[in-house]
Amino acid sequence: MxxxxxxxxxxxxxxxxxxxxxxxxxxxxxxxxxxxxxxxxxxxxxxxxxxxxxxxxxxxxxxxxxxxxxxxxxxxxxxxxxxxxxxxxxxxxxxxxxxxxxxxxxxxxxxxxxxxxxxxxxxxxxxxxxxxxxxxxxxxxxxxxxxxxxxxxxPSERVFEALGEVYKIGLISGGGLWKNISQIKVWDERQLWKLLPSLVQAKLKIVNKDPYEKKGLRHVLNLGHTVGHVLESASGLPHGYAVLLGTLFALNWGKKRGITQPRLTLPLDQWILSNELAEINNPGVYLSQDKKISAHSQIRYIFVKSPGKIVVTKVKISELVTEWKRQALRV
Ligand SMILES: NC(=O)c1ccc[n+]([C@@H]2O[C@H](COP(=O)([O-])OP(=O)(O)OC[C@H]3O[C@@H](n4cnc5c(N)ncnc54)[C@H](O)[C@@H]3O)[C@@H](O)[C@H]2O)c1
Ligand SMILES: [Zn+2]
CATH class of the missing domain: 3.40.50.1970 (Rossmann fold)
Structure with a gap:
């Protein structure tokens, strides 16, 4: 179709x-x-x-x-x-x-x-x-x-809430889009309006390669969403903010595993993420409902090597929960 x-x-x-x-x-x-x-x-x-x-x-x-x-x-x-x-x-x-x-x-x-x-x-x-x-x-x-x-x-909090998806698509796309995004220190509505056409085109470029998520190419758009959805469901955080935290989690984990460039990060304090992770006692319960789950309690997880270079892999839910606990203690 x-x-x-x-x-x-x-x-x-x-x-x-x-x-x-x-x-x-x-x-x-x-x-x-x-x-x-x-x-x-x-x-x-x-x-x-x-x-x-x-x-x-x-x-x-x-x-x-x-x-x-x-x-x-x-x-x-x-x-x-x-x-x-x-x-x-x-x-x-x-x-x-x-x-x-x-x-x-x-x-x-x-x-x-x-x-x-x-x-x-x-x-x-x-x-x-x-x-x-x-x-x-x-x-x-x-x-x-x-x-x-x-x-x-x-209002400005809605600008902030969008940033999770902005950094996500920037990291996935890399190139000029990431360069433009990573140079912005203080976000406002003028910057978002200016970047809007390229952000939309970057998403559509990926969607159009795999519109029905059949070839696996669209999976990269889930960067930050595995952990993000747990924070959203369990703590009621706004979606975009939860995705921002989930993306930082993915960068931290990627660095620990030697996947992610050591200097790649997001403009967000680590302790904010740690505090939000620490609020949730049972992330495994939420993670086991993830649509990205496969047999043997494994879940598809998206790491970033460097801007524009994404690694889609499977991790065990138990590994993710262990990493959750590790990052929750990093206050
Ligand atoms: N379908 C997809 O591909 C996709 C992708 C990303 C997110 N989502 C979904 O989108 C939702 C999050 O989006 P959202 O943050 O826009 O959610 P939302 O619709 O809940 O809006 C967020 C808040 O902004 C308020 N609001 C809306 N327009 C406003 C305006 N013009 N002025 C002042 N306040 C306004 C809303 O009343 C609400 O309180 C989640 O349910 C998420 O799962 C879907
Ligand atoms: Zn989203």
């Missing part, structure tokens, strides 16, 4: 859309600030963002309402327009992929993390029994709008 490539639109303001056949699924946090644009949609569904929204438990009730809202729209012209961060995108994308066996999908990411990463590449996801992204589909949006006025207005 060929993989649809989303049309990318960089714009200053929210797009003009065909409000008649579209259902807007949006984060309620955006209600006031963007009320005049949101109200143009006669059919709209506001959600409360976060991992709870992605919980399978609540899904059928969401779907009941969305189905009612969609009444009267012919299936072939129906579109879900998602306006929100990564959690709303994962949820709304999943809805679009299964509603009437698949309807149109437009992403308008409202966080840096979703603009840089989650709205591209077609992965949709729901969580099940506390474990992240256990259910999902591959369903690229028809269009992704990257809107400067929306992203530039984000």
């Amino acid at each position: 060929s993989f649809k490539k989303s049309q990318l639109h960089f714009s200053n303001s929210l797009p003009k859309v065909d409000f008649k056949n579209q259902i807007l699924v949006y984060d309620q946090i955006l209600s006031n600030k963007y009320s005049s644009w949101i109200k143009k949609f006669p059919r709209r569904y506001s959600v409360s963002s976060g991992e709870n929204l992605k919980d399978l438990k609540h899904f059928s009730s969401h779907l009941d309402t969305i189905l009612k809202i969609s009444e009267g729209i012919p299936k072939d012209t129906m579109q879900i327009v998602v306006f929100g961060g990564g959690s709303v995108g994962d949820f709304g994308g999943f809805v679009a992929s299964i509603l009437k066996r698949g309807v149109g999908l437009i992403h308008i990411p409202s966080t840096w993390l979703s603009a840089i990463d989650s709205s591209h590449g077609g992965k949709t996801a729901l969580n099940c029994a506390q474990f992240k992204n256990q259910i999902g589909t591959f369903y690229p949006a028809d269009k992704v709008y990257l809107v400067k006025s929306v992203l530039s207005a984000l």
Whole structure:
């Protein structure tokens, strides 16, 4: 099956859309600030963002309402327009992929993390029994709008939360992108907007080589996510921040194993990672739910040799837990 490539639109303001056949699924946090644009949609569904929204438990009730809202729209012209961060995108994308066996999908990411990463590449996801992204589909949006006025207005903690995915893609890609990223000492929205096209293209370059994750080439995008997902699920850390910590963990472990260049690091204090690791007593329980797990309690793990050179290998969960404990004590 060929993989649809989303049309990318960089714009200053929210797009003009065909409000008649579209259902807007949006984060309620955006209600006031963007009320005049949101109200143009006669059919709209506001959600409360976060991992709870992605919980399978609540899904059928969401779907009941969305189905009612969609009444009267012919299936072939129906579109879900998602306006929100990564959690709303994962949820709304999943809805679009299964509603009437698949309807149109437009992403308008409202966080840096979703603009840089989650709205591209077609992965949709729901969580099940506390474990992240256990259910999902591959369903690229028809269009992704990257809107400067929306992203530039984000509070600074949302800039910080995006950095996990920024450093991740920089380390994977290496070259000029890593050079640009590693030179930035203090991040702000202007730098992210400037780098946005190259960050998106770097992700899409990998996705397009292996869109359905069949050849193993897309696995590199999981750098920082094995440990990151545990921190996110167990401690409720924001996804991008958890990935930043998970990436630092991978660099530390790689150095111990003689894989990673000794001087390669991230601008984050080691003790912050150690403290977060120390908070979790039972990482093994979370790790055993990882989708990257294979037989014999081994898990696929991503190391960085140097920027642009990635090593995908298998490690035993027990080894990872031992390393977890070692890094937790490095305060
Ligand atoms: N599908 C993928 O490929 C992929 C990739 C990376 C991450 N993800 C998923 O994305 C999620 C994380 O993304 P996220 O951090 O964007 O999550 P999110 O949707 O939970 O948003 C983070 C916070 O920002 C707030 N917010 C959103 N837009 C805002 C705005 N314009 N102004 C002020 N506040 C705003 C939200 O209400 C929320 O509190 C996780 O569920 C993760 O698993 C998916
Ligand atoms: Zn991620």
